[in-house]
Amino acid sequence: MEREEHATPGFRRVDVRLVMAGLFIVAMAPLMVTPVLPLIDFYDHLARFYILAHVSSSPLLQSHYAAHWVLMPDIGTDILSTPLLRILPPLAAAHIIAACIMAILYSGVLYFHRALTGRHSLLVAVLLLPLLYSYIFNWGFANFLLSLGFAFWAAGWWLSTRHRPLLAVPVACLLSVLVFLSHGIAFAMYGIITATLEIGYFLGTPDRKIADLARALLRLLVQAVIPALLFLFWYRHQAPANSSPYRRIFLEKRSPRPSQFSGAFTGSAPSCGWRKGPASGSTRRPSSFSWRLWAS
Amino acid sequence: MGFLIRRGQAIIVRPAWLLIGLAVSLIILTPAALFGVWYIVDRMPLFAGLCILGAMSFRPGPWTAQTRAAGGVLVAAVIVRLIAVTASWQPYASDYREFTSIAQKIPRGSLTMGVMVGAGHHETEVPRCEMYAPLLIAQHDQIAPLFAFQGQHPLLLTGALKEATERLERAERVPYANATDYGPYMTAAGAAGFEYLLVCNAHLLQRPVPANLDVVAQTPHFALLRTGH
Numbered sequence: 136m137e138r139e140e141h142a143t144p145g146f147r148r149v150d151v152r153l154v155m156a157g158l159f160i161v162a163m164a165p166l167m168v169t170p171v172l173p174l175i176d177f178y179d180h181l182a183r184f185y186i187l188a189h190v191s192s193s194p195l196l197q198s199h200y201a202a203h204w205v206l207m208p209d210i211g212t213d214i215l216s217t218p219l220l221r222i223l224p225p226l227a228a229a230h231i232i233a234a235c236i237m238a239i240l241y242s243g244v245l246y247f248h249r250a251l252t253g254r255h256s257l258l259v260a261v262l263l264l265p266l267l268y269s270y271i272f273n274w275g276f277a278n279f280l281l282s283l284g285f286a287f288w289a290a291g292w293w294l295s296t297r298h299r300p301l302l303a304v305p306v307a308c309l310l311s312v313l314v315f316l317s318h319g320i321a322f323a324m325y326g327i328i329t330a331t332l333e334i335g336y337f338l339g340t341p342d343r344k345i346a347d348l349a350r351a352l353l354r355l356l357v358q359a360v361i362p363a364l365l366f367l368f369w370y371r372h373q374a375p376a377n378s379s380p381y382r383r384i385f386l387e388k389r390s391p392r393p394s395q396f397s398g399a400f401t402g403s404a405p406s407c408g409w410r411k412g413p414a415s416g417s418t419r420r421p422s423s424f425s426w427r428l429w430a431s
Numbered sequence: 432m433g434f435l436i437r438r439g440q441a442i443i444v445r446p447a448w449l450l451i452g453l454a455v456s457l458i459i460l461t462p463a464a465l466f467g468v469w470y471i472v473d474r475m476p477l478f479a480g481l482c483i484l485g486a487m488s489f490r491p492g493p494w495t496a497q498t499r500a501a502g503g504v505l506v507a508a509v510i511v512r513l514i515a516v517t518a519s520w521q522p523y524a525s526d527y528r529e530f531t532s533i534a535q536k537i538p539r540g541s542l543t544m545g546v547m548v549g550a551g552h553h554e555t556e557v558p559r560c561e562m563y564a565p566l567l568i569a570q571h572d573q574i575a576p577l578f579a580f581q582g583q584h585p586l587l588l589t590g591a592l593k594e595a596t597e598r599l600e601r602a603e604r605v606p607y608a609n610a611t612d613y614g615p616y617m618t619a620a621g622a623a624g625f626e627y628l629l630v631c632n633a634h635l636l637q638r639p640v641p642a643n644l645d646v647v648a649q650t651p652h653f654a655l656l657r658t659g660h
Contacts, residue, residue: 182565199592225569335446
């Protein structure tokens with residue numbers, strides 16, 4: 136393992152990447168044993184992608200569903216997957232979407248790791264594999280996981296290029312928008328990763344000056360400008376979701392509103408409150424962390 | 432992993448100490464819901480785990496027999512975990528075949544509602560059911576409610592589906608997890624306008640299907656009910 140850790144030069148590095156890719160392929164074995172993946176919310180999203188892909192050509196769908204495309208912080212998989220559903224059968228598309236989400240997350244973390252530590256590590260790649268089948272993946276939080284993968288890619292990019300701000304900042308701004316449009320919470324996580332690492336680098340600098348830290352954090356702040364404007368636009372014009380009877384049935388009627396901000400900034404999770412039991416009027420919090428499910 | 436860190440074979444790179452500390456703290460500090468997004472805290476262990484792996488570095492130099500053994504245990508645990516996931520997912524293949532056989536009995540374009548017995552028991556052995564009602568739309572040309580929340584998803588419910596869903600909202604709550612009687616909900620769904628009910632985990636129903644609903648087809652895990660609407 137140690138020798139693989141130092142597989143830095145030339146062809147050896149390529150070998151490590153190929154092995155990492157091979158590990159990922161092996162880890163896709165669970166997807167091969169069943170035509171339907173037991174992911175709790177995932178197929179609700181898939182059905183939506185299917186409808187969006189076919190509603191314009193199906194009178195039956197048009198009589199019950201209407202596409203309503205707007206900019207909002209939760210449409211990453213809708214944008215990427217709807218075209219796929221035009222050309223692939225739903226079950227095949229589901230497998231491909233799930234594998235792609237895991238691939239983006241896997242490669243994103245490995246890229247981030249390489250950027251942060253300066254090395255490839257096969258052991259890290261191996262240890263990453265079970266996290267692909269996490270509790271959150273079992274819930275089928277597709278947008279969040281896709282966005283989290285993008286967030287690690289963006290953080291890796293930032294770490295790799297932060298010393299060249301003229302290149303780093305514009306690209307990072309685009310990546311930030313991508314992360315935000317995929318899921319707002321993952322965008323916050325991207326902010327946490329990059330900000331804390333900038334502070335970490337600052338604290339590790341012997342002759343540190345506060346102005347350097349301020350400059351670094353300002354460069355991160357710039358990346359949040361467009362997402363913040365998008366959020367404000369969405370919040371003012373599109374946020375309330377109360378017109379959906381489905382939501383009222385399955386979420387609001389059964390769930391105590393967690394705060395006055397409920398419904399203002401929603402990812403894939405709240406949509407599913409009706410199924411995620413504890414959200415349904417119980418006095419417990421919506422979903423306590425379950426080690427049993429984590430291990431399932 | 433703790434053993435490897437204690438032996439100095441694995442380290443968290445110093446610039447990431449604050450990140451790891453904060454990520455781990457968020458598991459405790461994060462509220463369950465934030466800005467309307469639920470299950471926030473549930474996402475934090477994954478975030479922390481990914482950050483830890485991303486910041487993990489293995490020290491150059493030879494591995495001792497003990498650290499090699501520890502590394503081997505980690506790799507073995509990963510293999511066991513992947514095998515366990517594969518084994519636990521495999522039974523869904525036969526469930527899907529049951530679902531397909533019963534879904535084909537629904538006339539195209541019917542307003543159909545999924546009834547998931549035991550839904551919410553995801554941490555138990557209760558099989559997951561949430562996949563099947565959406566697949567009625569995507570695979571069998573049926574009409575069913577799904578995640579289509581204005582301001583959250585780029586899709587809206589309209590027409591008879593919207594009306595039926597609204598009527599059901601007014602009439603009955605969704606049975607959840609520990610519910611023992613799904614009859615009132617199924618009856619209300621029929622009265623609201625849904626023509627067929629696809630009951631998943633039908634073998635877990637503790638009470639008979641209401642008399643006003645016809646059992647059109649049944650398999651070991653599914654039942655198809657016609658409401659007479």
